[in-house]
Amino acid sequence: MDVVARPHCRPQEALRGNGSVSAAYARARQIGEGVSEPALRWLALGELGQSSLAMFQRLAGLRLVLEARLPLDTDDFTRCRKLLEAVPELVPRLGELASISPGWAALVAGWAELCATMDAEAPRWREGVGRTPRTYELLKQLDGLDLHGPRRLAVADSLNRCPRRRPALAGIAAA
Secondary structure, three states: OOEEEOOOOOHHHHHHHHOOOHHHHHHHHOOOOOOOHHHHHHHHHOOOOOOHHHHHHHHHOOOOHHHOOOOOOOHHHHHHHHHHHHOOOHHHHHHHHHHHHHHHHHHHHHHHHHHHHHHHHOOOOOOOOOOOOHHHHHHHHHHHHOOOOOEEEOHHHHHHOOOOOOOOOOOOOOO
């Protein structure tokens, strides 16, 4: 099924709606049919963002987001790290992200350095405690290289359920 992008809708709203935990799990099961229980748990209850969803869709073989957006700041990168901690079976496949674009290839190549820098700057990053200016600068170096590559991906039916009223944008092309 085709989906129409609703850029004003945050990933959590699009994928989960504003319902209960059981409704979030039901939606995750519908979207992520055939994925592991940890993957379903992350999809239902994890911290979602465009970059973490881009990672999840590539590594889990699903189509969930409009753009294969790199993490643009340390909040985005934190969500990506939390995804890999929540769904550890994806960690050995991290290198597959390099095929998305040169920017993703650079991110994969620098992943260990980014993680080590973040861990040193803010040991309690998982709790949202600490500042990470050096990690941010490393991410901006990747972003500044304009290595994002093709931005648009095919989208799954899951994003068509945003609760807001604005009309959808048509014509999102697959890259």
